[in-house]
Amino acid sequence: MTTAQPPARQTRQRRKITVAATDDLPPGARVEVQTGRAVIAVFNVDGEYYALFGRCPHQSAPLSRGRLQGTVICNAETCWETEWAFDGEILVCPGHGMEYHVKSGEAIGYDLKLRTYEVVVEEGQVILLL
Numbered sequence: 528m529t530t531a532q533p534p535a536r537q538t539r540q541r542r543k544i545t546v547a548a549t550d551d552l553p554p555g556a557r558v559e560v561q562t563g564r565a566v567i568a569v570f571n572v573d574g575e576y577y578a579l580f581g582r583c584p585h586q587s588a589p590l591s592r593g594r595l596q597g598t599v600i601c602n603a604e605t606c607w608e609t610e611w612a613f614d615g616e617i618l619v620c621p622g623h624g625m626e627y628h629v630k631s632g633e634a635i636g637y638d639l640k641l642r643t644y645e646v647v648v649e650e651g652q653v654i655l656l657l
């Protein structure tokens with residue numbers, strides 16, 4: 528009698544794309560990467576790398592050209608007082624000013640989230656994992 532074995536779990540090999548040398552992407556810098564039909568914007572925020580879909584869903588402005596700043600929040604956590612938050616982590620669309628949290632891809636004030644991608648550093652190179 529044979530016992531059926533569960534199928535071996537297949538692991539998909541992730542594609543690696545070298546974005547830049549870490550020296551070429553210092554804090555505050557960004558670069559746009561074209562991969563197939565996708566455009567991805569990669570940012571260095573205080574030494575950490577983040578990658579987002581590179582086009583604004585509103586009218587497709589290139590998000591790699593947006594500035595990084597903070598934003599004003601006002602919610603129950605701030606007792607409904609306005610407060611400056613996420614300094615340096617808010618990407619402002621160069622088109623019409625929509626704001627996105629660069630670490631999560633979430634739009635500020637809208638129920639919308641940009642696709643995010645994993646970024647790693649290997650041997651001094653910034654690598655995008657797809």
Ligand code: FES
Pocket residue numbers: 583584585586587588620621622623624625
């Ligand atoms: S294109 Fe980004 S807000 Fe309009």
